[in-house]
Amino acid sequence: MRRQKAGNTTWGFDLGGSKLAAVVLPIRAGVLRDVVEPVAQRLWPLPGRSPHDLRACIDEAVVTLRAAHGAPAAVGLAVAAAVTPAGRVGASPNLGAPAGDLLARWLTEATAGATVRVVNDGNAFLHAELHGTSGPIPGCAVGVVLGTGVGGALAFAGRVRTGPHGLAGEWGHLPPPREADPDALGVPCGCGRSGCIDALLGGRGWLWAARARGLAVDSPEAAVGALRHGHAAALAARADYRDRLARAFALWADLLDPDCIFVGGGLASVPELVADLGPLVAAFRYGGRSAPRVEVGRFGPAGPAIGAALIAAGIGAASD
Numbered sequence: 010m011r012r013q014k015a016g017n018t019t020w021g022f023d024l025g026g027s028k029l030a031a032v033v034l035p036i037r038a039g040v041l042r043d044v045v046e047p048v049a050q051r052l053w054p055l056p057g058r059s060p061h062d063l064r065a066c067i068d069e070a071v072v073t074l075r076a077a078h079g080a081p082a083a084v085g086l087a088v089a090a091a092v093t094p095a096g097r098v099g100a101s102p103n104l105g106a107p108a109g110d111l112l113a114r115w116l117t118e119a120t121a122g123a124t125v126r127v128v129n130d131g132n133a134f135l136h137a138e139l140h141g142t143s144g145p146i147p148g149c150a151v152g153v154v155l156g157t158g159v160g161g162a163l164a165f166a167g168r169v170r171t172g173p174h175g176l177a178g179e180w181g182h183l184p185p186p187r188e189a190d191p192d193a194l195g196v197p198c199g200c201g202r203s204g205c206i207d208a209l210l211g212g213r214g215w216l217w218a219a220r221a222r223g224l225a226v227d228s229p230e231a232a233v234g235a236l237r238h239g240h241a242a243a244l245a246a247r248a249d250y251r252d253r254l255a256r257a258f259a260l261w262a263d264l265l266d267p268d269c270i271f272v273g274g275g276l277a278s279v280p281e282l283v284a285d286l287g288p289l290v291a292a293f294r295y296g297g298r299s300a301p302r303v304e305v306g307r308f309g310p311a312g313p314a315i316g317a318a319l320i321a322a323g324i325g326a327a328s329d
């Protein structure tokens with residue numbers, strides 16, 4: 010393979026269940042002095058989940074970005090799967106068949122030899138929050154991604170903890186504290202168990218909460234629409250959802266006493282669901298009355314792709 014001269018941009022991809030999102034950052038490597046501003050953001054819907062579909066989507070994305078921005082210096086790919094510090098990608102209930110090393114090889118081939126890093130999407134999201142700006146770095150930070158399912162990450166002094174199996178901070182398949190919430194016990198999860206945080210607090214869980222209150226909706230977005238129209242069942246579902254979310258956040262608060270919980274993923278852009286959670290978290294926390302700061306991620310849906318690009322460019326503390 011002919012290795013092209015490295016360009017002046019770093020690309021970040023975020024492979025979700027239904028789309029491949031991309032950002033182009035104007036960096037090669039070094040230290041950020043200001044807030045990251047992507048020079049481009051693009052989204053490709055996945056035609057399907059087969060290896061052929063994924064490969065075709067990656068190839069199209071690389072051809073399009075290279076035509077506009079030249080060859081990348083480095084490429085980061087965020088995936089919803091456990092990724093060890095050595096780059097090994099484990100199984101994921103939400104990601105299709107191709108293992109991460111296959112995805113990395115395709116990206117390396119498509120970009121004619123750029124350095125490719127594959128990282129967990131929750132870790133990438135938290136890395137972006139910690140290192141995509143010049144602001145102060147919290148001593149202990151938690152990242153929570155409320156997407157279709159739920160991802161998580163944690164960091165100490167700006168260093169994202171990966172863990173030897175790539176599973177540090179993955180709280181999605183824990184059971185939430187569930188006293189007075191017996192209905193939630195039987196909600197099936199992609200991992201094969203039921204009643205997991207992943208099944209209750211992602212977009213799927215929000216939709217389930219709405220239907221459990223009798224709302225006839227077929228998507229999380231439709232349930233948000235009903236909420237914004239003041240539908241009584243949607244308002245009740247919102248209270249149920251926020252109650253469960255606050256209980257689950259109280260797990261983090263009791264376990265780590267973090268300075269800040271950063272919230273990302275699609276549901277983070279619905280303030281009706283995630284705003285002003287602090288008092289509710291404090292109410293469920295052991296000892297009560299105090300809760301970590303809860304902040305919505307500053308990069309919106311682009312967070313994981315930006316974090317993956319920063320990691321690929323070597324910007325910010327390396328994870329361990």
Ligand SMILES: [Zn+2]
Binds near residue numbers: 198199202205208
């Ligand atoms: Zn699960």
